[in-house]
Amino acid sequence: MNIWLNFLIDSMAFGATFIYGSTGEILTEKAGHLNLGIPGIMCMGGAGGCLVLNAIGRSSLPPFLIVILGILGSLALAMLCGMIYSFLTVTLRANQNVTGLALTTFGVGLMKVIMSKLDATVYLVGPKQMYRWPFANRQDSLQAMGILFFAAVIIAVLAGWILFRTKTGLHLRAVGENPATADAVGINVTKYKYAATCIGSGIAGLGGFYYIIDYMASQEAYLSLEAFGWLSIALVIFALWRPPLTIIGSVVFGFLFSVSSFITNVPWINVTMAMKPILKMLPYVVTILVLIVSSIRNKRENQPPASLGLSYFREER
Amino acid sequence: MEKKLALQMRGITKRFGSVLANNHVDLDVYEGEILAILGENGCGKTTLMNMIAGIYFPDEGHILIDGQEVVIRSPKDAFDHGIGMIHQHFKLVDLFTAAENVVLGVEEEKRYNLKEVCGEVSRIAERYGFHIDPAKKVYDMSVSEKQTVEIIKVLYRGADILILDEPTAVLTPQEISRLFDVLRRMKADGKSIIIITHKLNEVMEVSDRVAILRRGEHIATVNTAETNEAQLTEMMVGKKIDLDIHRSKPVNARPRLEIRNLNLKNEEGVQVLKNVSFTANGGEILGIAGIAGSGQRELLESIVGLQPLESGDIIFTNPKKDKPVTFFHKSLKRVKELAAQDAFHDVNMNAVSFRGMRNSAIRKWVDNGGVLFREDEIINLRHKTPLEIRELGVRLSFVPEDRLGMGLVGSMGITDNMMLRSYRKGKAGFLDRKKPRALAEEIIEELEVSTPGTSTPVRRLSGGNVQKVLVGREIAFTPKVLMAAYPVRGLDINSSYTIYNLLNRQKENGVAVIFVGEDLDVLLALCDRIIVMNGGAITGTVDARTATKEEVGLLMTKTVESGREEQ
Numbered sequence: 001m002n003i004w005l006n007f008l009i010d011s012m013a014f015g016a017t018f019i020y021g022s023t024g025e026i027l028t029e030k031a032g033h034l035n036l037g038i039p040g041i042m043c044m045g046g047a048g049g050c051l052v053l054n055a056i057g058r059s060s061l062p063p064f065l066i067v068i069l070g071i072l073g074s075l076a077l078a079m080l081c082g083m084i085y086s087f088l089t090v091t092l093r094a095n096q097n098v099t100g101l102a103l104t105t106f107g108v109g110l111m112k113v114i115m116s117k118l119d120a121t122v123y124l125v126g127p128k129q130m131y132r133w134p135f136a137n138r139q140d141s142l143q144a145m146g147i148l149f150f151a152a153v154i155i156a157v158l159a160g161w162i163l164f165r166t167k168t169g170l171h172l173r174a175v176g177e178n179p180a181t182a183d184a185v186g187i188n189v190t191k192y193k194y195a196a197t198c199i200g201s202g203i204a205g206l207g208g209f210y211y212i213i214d215y216m217a218s219q220e221a222y223l224s225l226e227a228f229g230w231l232s233i234a235l236v237i238f239a240l241w242r243p244p245l246t247i248i249g250s251v252v253f254g255f256l257f258s259v260s261s262f263i264t265n266v267p268w269i270n271v272t273m274a275m276k277p278i279l280k281m282l283p284y285v286v287t288i289l290v291l292i293v294s295s296i297r298n299k300r301e302n303q304p305p306a307s308l309g310l311s312y313f314r315e316e317r
Numbered sequence: 318m319e320k321k322l323a324l325q326m327r328g329i330t331k332r333f334g335s336v337l338a339n340n341h342v343d344l345d346v347y348e349g350e351i352l353a354i355l356g357e358n359g360c361g362k363t364t365l366m367n368m369i370a371g372i373y374f375p376d377e378g379h380i381l382i383d384g385q386e387v388v389i390r391s392p393k394d395a396f397d398h399g400i401g402m403i404h405q406h407f408k409l410v411d412l413f414t415a416a417e418n419v420v421l422g423v424e425e426e427k428r429y430n431l432k433e434v435c436g437e438v439s440r441i442a443e444r445y446g447f448h449i450d451p452a453k454k455v456y457d458m459s460v461s462e463k464q465t466v467e468i469i470k471v472l473y474r475g476a477d478i479l480i481l482d483e484p485t486a487v488l489t490p491q492e493i494s495r496l497f498d499v500l501r502r503m504k505a506d507g508k509s510i511i512i513i514t515h516k517l518n519e520v521m522e523v524s525d526r527v528a529i530l531r532r533g534e535h536i537a538t539v540n541t542a543e544t545n546e547a548q549l550t551e552m553m554v555g556k557k558i559d560l561d562i563h564r565s566k567p568v569n570a571r572p573r574l575e576i577r578n579l580n581l582k583n584e585e586g587v588q589v590l591k592n593v594s595f596t597a598n599g600g601e602i603l604g605i606a607g608i609a610g611s612g613q614r615e616l617l618e619s620i621v622g623l624q625p626l627e628s629g630d631i632i633f634t635n636p637k638k639d640k641p642v643t644f645f646h647k648s649l650k651r652v653k654e655l656a657a658q659d660a661f662h663d664v665n666m667n668a669v670s671f672r673g674m675r676n677s678a679i680r681k682w683v684d685n686g687g688v689l690f691r692e693d694e695i696i697n698l699r700h701k702t703p704l705e706i707r708e709l710g711v712r713l714s715f716v717p718e719d720r721l722g723m724g725l726v727g728s729m730g731i732t733d734n735m736m737l738r739s740y741r742k743g744k745a746g747f748l749d750r751k752k753p754r755a756l757a758e759e760i761i762e763e764l765e766v767s768t769p770g771t772s773t774p775v776r777r778l779s780g781g782n783v784q785k786v787l788v789g790r791e792i793a794f795t796p797k798v799l800m801a802a803y804p805v806r807g808l809d810i811n812s813s814y815t816i817y818n819l820l821n822r823q824k825e826n827g828v829a830v831i832f833v834g835e836d837l838d839v840l841l842a843l844c845d846r847i848i849v850m851n852g853g854a855i856t857g858t859v860d861a862r863t864a865t866k867e868e869v870g871l872l873m874t875k876t877v878e879s880g881r882e883e884q
Contacts (some may be wrong), residue, residue, distance in 0.1 A: 167420070167429040174410050174421050185422030185470075186393035300412055300456055312428040 006141045007262055008251075013145055014258060015250030016152040017042075020207025021232025022239060023156045023247045027200035028082075030163060031193045032176040032307045033089055036100025038204050040107020040231020041081045045205020046212040046225060047167065048077025048110040053123035053213070063136055067131065078205020081107060082198040088195045108226045111208075113241060120219035133216045148210045155203060159243035171236040172196055176305035179312040191311055207232065231257065234287040240294060240302045256282040320347040322384065323509040324369070324478055331364055338364040341355060341378070342535045346478065346526055351500060351510045353524035353541070355517075355553055357809040358781040359767065361511045361533040363405075365578045366480045370402035371395035376471075384477075401471025402480040407463045409455045416451040419473045420722045439657060441472050461492040468499070479503065480511045485519055488803065488808065490835065491611045497523045500579035515553075515809040517546045518838075525853035530551050554811060562817050565825060570598035570845075574620070574711075574798050579629035581615055581853075589615045589733055591854040593629070597798065599636065602820060602830040603863060605842030606869050612853035613833045617800050621711060622703035635694035636797065636827075641686040649676060652683060662691045672700050685710045707738075710797035727776030731757040731786055732766065734775055736793060760789035764815055781812045792823060799823055802833040817843055837866045849873055 021042055028035040035041075052073030056066055085103055088094040131146040163169035174182040175192045183189050211228065212221040235253055239245035260279035264270050271279075294302045324346040331339040339361045346352050356362045367373045369380060379386050383397050389395050395402070409418050416435045427433075435451035442449045447465050464484060471479055481500075485493045500510055500523060514520060520527055522539060528538040529552045536552050574597040581590035590612050597603045605613050618624045620631055642652060642661060653671055655661065660667040669688055671679050682688055698706050725734050737754035754836045757771040764785040768778055775783055788804050801820065806812040812877060820843065824830050834840045840847055844861040849872035857872040 095810045147795060165429075170413075170417060170429070174413070177410045177412050181410055182422070184392055186391065187422050239443070266521075300454070306411065 003265070007258075008255070009141045009145070010262075011254035011258060012251050013149055013253075013254075014143075015247075016149045016256030017185050017207045017211040017215060017228050018235050018250040018253050019152040020147035020210060021229060022235040022249070023152075023159050023206045023243045024202070024204030024207070025233055025236045025243055026239070026243050027159060027163075027172075027196045027203070029241065029308055030172050030176045030305055031196035031303055032310065033085075033193060034096050034100065034309045034313070035082075035085060035200070035204075036097055036233065037081065037085050037103030037107065037199065037201075039083075039226045040104035040111075041201045042079050042107075042208035042211075042229045042232070043111035043222070043225050044081050044107045044208070045074045045202075046208030046222060047114045048071055048205065050072030050075075050115060050118055050123045050212060054118045055124070057122040070213070073207050073208065074209035075202045078208070079198045079202040080092070080166040082201025085195075085201070086194045086197040087212075087310065090190055090197070093313070094295075096309050096311075104226070104229070111222060111225070113223045116202035117257060118212055124213065124217055124219070146214055148206070148214050148281050150240050151206075152210070153247055156243045156246050159203075163243065173305070176307060179307055180314075183312075185312060193312075200219055204229075204232070236285060237294075238287055238290045240290075241304065252284045252286065257288060272297050320349065322346070323382070325381040325384075326365075326369070326465070327379045327381065329365065329368060329375045329380070330363075330468060331375050338533050338544035339368075339375075340533045342530070342533075344535060344538070346479075346509045346511060348509055348797060349504055349507045349522055350525045350649070351504050351512060352538075353512060353520040353521055353527045354513045354530060355515060355527050355549060356530035356813060357515060359532045359778050364480055364484060364533075365404060365435070365530070366511065369395065369400055369478075370480060371400075371806075372402075373564055374502065375547060376432045381707075388814065396474045399475060399477040400480070400882065401474060401476030401478070401484065403464065403471060403484060405469045405482045406465055409463055412454065412656065414452050414454055415449055415458075415462075415469070418455060419451075419470045421470075437473065438469055441469050445472075445499050445506070447499060460487045461496075464488070474677060477507075478509045479575070481512070481756060482513045483515075484490060484512060485514065485516065491608070493519070517549055517810070520549065521546065521626065532556055550810060562814070562839075563821065564616070565620055566843075567598065567601040567824070567845050569827070570600045571636075572596050573599040573636070575630075575632040575829075576616075576620070577630045577632065579613075579616070579619060579631070580627040581619055581624055582627055583615070586836055590619065591851045591852070593850075593853070593855055595848050595855060595858065597715065597829040599797070599829045600824060600827045602824050602832055602844045604840040605833045605850060606840050606847050607830065607850035607873055610836065611850040611873075613850060614758065615853075616850070617802055617833065619749070620706075620798075620800065622701060622706045624697055624700065629699070631698040633696045633698050633711065633798070635696060637694050638692060638823055639689050642683050642688045642690060643682060644680070649679065652679070652688075656688075660691055661688050663689065664685055674790040708872035710795070712794065712796035712799050725775050725783065728774050730770075730772035731761065731766075732771045732773060734786065734794075735760075735790055738790060756790075758864045760786060760793065763787050764819075771780040781808045784808055785815070788819065792819055795827055796823070798829045798831065800833075803835065804832075813839075817872070826853060838871055841869070849875075851875060 021038055024041075025038050026036060049070045053066065053070045056069060059066075069147045081103060085099060087100045131148055132143055135145055150243060163173065167217045171182065171187050172186060172192055175189050179189045207228075208225055211225055235246055235249045238249045238253070257280070259282065260276045263279065265270055321356070322345055324340060328336070329342045330340055342365055344365075354362050354366070364373065366373045369388045369389065372392050374390060380389060381387065382400075387398055389398065410421065413421070416431060416438050419438055420431075420434045422430075429615070438449065438451040441447075442465075447469065449462065449465050449469065453462070455466065468479070471730040486495060488496065498658070498805050500512070501525050503510060512524065524541045526540055527544065528536055529536040529549065531553060531673060574592055575594050579590050580588070580592040583589045593612070593616060595603075605616070607613055615624055615646070619626055644652070656669055656671045659668055663669050664687060696709065698711065701709070728735065732754045733754050734748065736748065737752070752769055760766060761768060761771070766782045768782060775786060778786070784804065788801065791799065799820070804816050808816065817839070820832060832840070832844060834843075841861050841864065846858060847861050847864065847869060848858045848871055849856050851873055856875040857874070859868060
């Protein structure tokens with residue numbers, strides 16, 4: 001297969017990490033909460049899954065059960081983090097930025113401790129083949145597309161459908177835009193904020209799990225995970241708060257992010273080592289460009305939710 | 318015709334801390350009637366209605382709907398009992414369409430289908446004579462359209478009892494009459510409508526019965542047909558008050574502000590002021606009448622330097638003749654420059670020259686009031702910055718639709734809001750807080766502002782009190798031109814008359830007062846001359862003492878080709 005096609009497929013597989021992270025973040029932001037804890041939550045999701053796999057990887061359980069238990073472990077730890085974040089910002093009305101950053105610092109650190117104690121030969125090897133369905137037996141780069149990749153696409157499309165086509169989504173967007181109005185028409189603002197943050201965190205956590213177990217499948221994978229958390233948050237802006245757009249965005253981001261390492265393989269392009277860090281800036285440059293373009297066009301639909309980052313007090317008039 | 322009781326309130330009492338907001342209020346509402354609730358600001362009208370709508374819960378008393386006692390703990394409970402309230406501040410999500418806002422929070426069995434909702438919204442609108450596009454986004458809507466969405470939102474939920482909290486406060490006269498038509502149609506449909514207001518003419522026009530509240534107590538409920546404005550006012554205020562504005566003859570009216578051929582385009586390139594020319598005299602109240610949005614706001618803003626003019630001049634005559642020079646307005650350097658131009662004379666009418674004098678001697682002479690201006694100062698405001706214009710004594714007390722939007726900072730106290738105008742004064746970078754505090758206390762006392770203290774955030778005051786603070790501050794700085802746009806919008810009768818009297822007192826002090834109003838009766842009773850605007854041009858000038866409402870009304874809709882003032 002063509003080298004560029006291979007590269008594209010690889011970008012898509014890599015980008016699935018971002019689809020998870022930014023779809024999770026969009027759900028949270030649509031409820032009016034800017035969750036900067038996403039990098040930490042993705043790390044915790046990865047750690048949670050690996051912990052479970054480490055415990056049962058060599059057991060005699062059927063492979064698909066091991067996969068499912070791994071996913072559940074990932075979800076559990078990530079949603080626990082989302083719960084902590086919700087409790088602090090929704091119930092105690094703590095500052096969202098500070099809480100999120102603290103959660104990231106905490107999550108990344110804890111994950112590194114956990115992962116350094118685990119045995120990669122156990123958590124990686126066991127169920128690996130299961131993830132690669134239906135392309136498990138292929139030898140080319142399509143092998144990288146597994147169930148968790150397709151799950152990411154489905155989750156993004158589904159999240160978009162729920163947000164913009166169902167009443168639940170309408171209510172959630174109302175909560176993020178104007179919680180006082182939502183409250184006045186009888187929507188349970190606290191419930192929506194908790195649910196959106198926890199579900200969003202769970203989805204983001206799966207991204208970490210996918211990256212470590214499926215995409216990279218290496219012992220050092222967890223070390224670079226935090227950076228992809230931040231990229232996911234940037235991708236939210238790129239996708240203009242629409243989950244389906246994260247699919248396109250993730251390919252672009254995946255492409256831009258790995259172009260620096262890929263480009264050395266292209267024989268007719270001469271890249272010195274010094275240029276690599278500059279190429280690594282590309283995803284961020286594109287995010288800034290998107291911000292500029294969407295600000296200039298100034299369409300209300302492309303702006304962040306109106307009450308993003310603000311705590312809601314019912315008593316305040 | 319025997320009428321059925323829709324809602325009964327029995328002995329409703331509500332306390333906020335030690336303040337008794339409602340004291341054993343009894344109220345009946347019948348099916349198919351419009352009941353007006355009349356009362357001054359802070360008399361507990363809104364609190365009472367909020368208890369029916371589920372925002373507050375009464376401390377004592379019962380609410381009966383169709384004869385059954387009910388407990389209303391939340392807005393949702395109220396909806397379930399067929400009660401819907403349209404608040405003064407709209408509760409809408411800007412980013413959503415009309416239909417999305419209407420369906421928000423409604424729990425239905427059927428599947429969510431926005432098309433069906435749009436159809437239903439259109440049906441409701443058609444039935445009662447609204448005009449609304451269900452797919453229009455709220456951020457694109459006018460105030461009146463937003464109110465329509467709020468009303469449809471309530472009707473969509475099947476409300477039979479509608480409460481409207483001061484629905485006309487932000488509407489133009491045309492929109493008000495359209496709203497009243499809708500209300501009458503709803504009444505004919507058997508709905509009960511409660512309208513909270515303090516505008517007597519609206520009460521007389523639209524309501525069937527009037528319930529009067531005073532200081533949290535229900536004074537009486539009377540049939541509108543059997544009462545009159547004077548009687549209602551007396552019940553509302555508790556004493557007879559004079560509904561006449563005492564207008565004095567202008568004394569020594571001299572041109573203060575002369576507007577010549579003003580042209581202005583807005584950001585979209587639309588001509589909003591067309592060749593506007595008029596003169597405002599000191600010691601006179603000049604009224605500006607016109608349908609809202611005819612260019613009044615832009616005119617006032619261009620006078621104070623907030624709008625870049627396309628062409629035209631604003632000539633301001635600063636009355637200085639025979640007044641002593643002070644160092645408060647002029648620096649020593651400037652005084653010396655002016656003296657060199659022969660601008661001053663002494664008490665014996667001899668020309669003043671500082672030549673050969675030492676600075677200390679000049680200071681002494683000026684401070685003793687021995688140096689007087691020879692001429693009035695004539696300035697073209699077009700070339701001045703807003704700050705310079707303000708320092709010259711041209712003051713704008715603008716009261717826009719959003720009371721706190723312009724002029725006051727909601728989260729700051731009255732003292733701090735006073736300081737917005739004086740923060741440049743004070744020594745060596747330190748703020749002078751004493752004078753603003755004294756001023757704040759003076760305003761609170763003179764204008765009867767009800768507030769817990771000078772440091773209470775202005776946002777927590779009621780609308781009328783906020784307006785008193787705003788107008789009071791502008792008046793306190795001894796202006797030479799005072800412009801007030803809609804200064805009584807949303808105020809009760811007592812506060813309105815306080816403001817009218819304030820403006821009259823300024824006029825008697827020789828200030829040129831420009832008053833932009835919407836109530837023609839008030840304009841005719843308060844002003845000396847009225848200019849009428851339509852579509853950014855002046856369509857006529859009338860003498861307020863002899864003109865009739867019809868005359869002004871006709872000018873308000875007249876179009877003028879050249880836009881030149883016709884004398």
